[in-house]
Amino acid sequence: MYDEEDAPGPLVIDPQGRRKVRLRDVSVRLATLVVIGVLAVGAVGGGVGWYLTRTADETPLFTPEATLSQVEPGVTREPGSVSDIADAVLPTVVSIEVRVGQGGATGSGVVIDGENGYIVTNNHVVSGADGVEGAEIRAVFSDGSGSAARIVGRDPASDLAVIKVEKPGLVTATLGRSDGIVVGDPVVAVGSPLGLAGTVTSGIVSALERPVRLSGAGTDTNAVISAVQTDAPINPGNSGGALVDASGALVGINTAIASTGAGGSIGLGFAIPIDTVKRISEQLISTGSAVHATLGVNARSVTDGTRDGALVVNVEPGGAAAQAGIREEDIIIAVDDTPVGSSEELAVAVDARQPGEDVVLEVVRGGSSRTVQATLGAA
Missing domain, CATH: 2.40.10.120 (Thrombin, subunit H)
Known part of the structure; x- marks a missing residue:
């Protein structure tokens, strides 16, 4: 007598009760078909590859007077472009x-x-x-x-x-x-x-x-x-x-x-x-040389933590600053109401003017500020 529990694989019962099919049998048959399919594809692919290789070997490597096609690109270089x-x-x-x-x-x-x-x-x-x-x-x-x-x-x-x-x-x-x-x-x-x-x-x-x-x-x-x-x-x-x-x-x-x-x-x-x-x-x-306005001081940049300026290190004798009463250790903080925060800014402010031009300098001396007028020299 056939015992279902001893069967090598589960059974699938037809709803009509007409036949029984083992899943293992299905999987084995399907696997067999897949293997056969893969082998067939491999055979076809190998045959095609062999044919193409043989055909390629017979195709000339060089084409005399070869010409590649070109198209005119639509380049737009508008006015103002780089x-x-x-x-x-x-x-x-x-x-x-x-x-x-x-x-x-x-x-x-x-x-x-x-x-x-x-x-x-x-x-x-x-x-x-x-x-x-x-x-x-x-x-x-x-x-x-x-x-x-x-x-x-x-x-x-x-x-x-x-x-x-x-x-x-x-x-x-x-x-x-x-x-x-x-x-x-x-x-x-x-x-x-x-x-x-x-x-x-x-x-x-x-x-x-x-x-x-x-x-x-x-x-x-x-x-x-x-x-x-x-x-x-x-x-x-x-x-x-x-x-x-x-x-x-x-x-x-x-x-x-x-x-x-x-x-x-x-x-x-x-x-x-x-x-x-x-x-x-x-x-x-015109002349081979250029003339610049000068204040007649050497300065370096300083700050006291609240205001920056140009500390006068040296005053040129007879120069514009000396004639205006500028002294060493004075700190220039403005030229004509334009703030001066460094020796470079002082140099730029003076050079932007013409020799003989009058300027008003704001100077800090002894902790208090004052203004003096200077007539710029030429250098």
């Missing part, structure tokens, strides 16, 4: 190569008078070659041509210089205005960082009227500028190059960067404002 600005500005920017003995350096410059061949750059780019026998300065233009250059004039107090080339038909940069830009405006820097001519970078105006002290080994530059700050990447070799606005107008001459010990751009670049560039360049072209 590419549009670069196209207009690149012909006005030059690379400057300086050779002194066995050494050399590179920088950048901007054509400010193409008819007469005048190019503005930084003083620290060309100062090492001034008056040195055998020294050479060469300007290389965007078309790859070059020309020897001579120093027209240098101004260590603004870190600007003008050189001249004898090459007709130069493209002149369009000069903007310092009051035509605001923080957040897009700007483009063009120059030759690390000797890579015609390099274009972009960013924004990060700050205006930023007091920055300029100096460096191997140059007589000793300046404090009211800089245009930008995050457009600027690196060594950009010095003297162009900072332009969205219309392509020159708004500054790139001159310095703040960097970590490793050097290179960290998004803190500084340019001399175009109004200063224009004023100093005109003087250099």
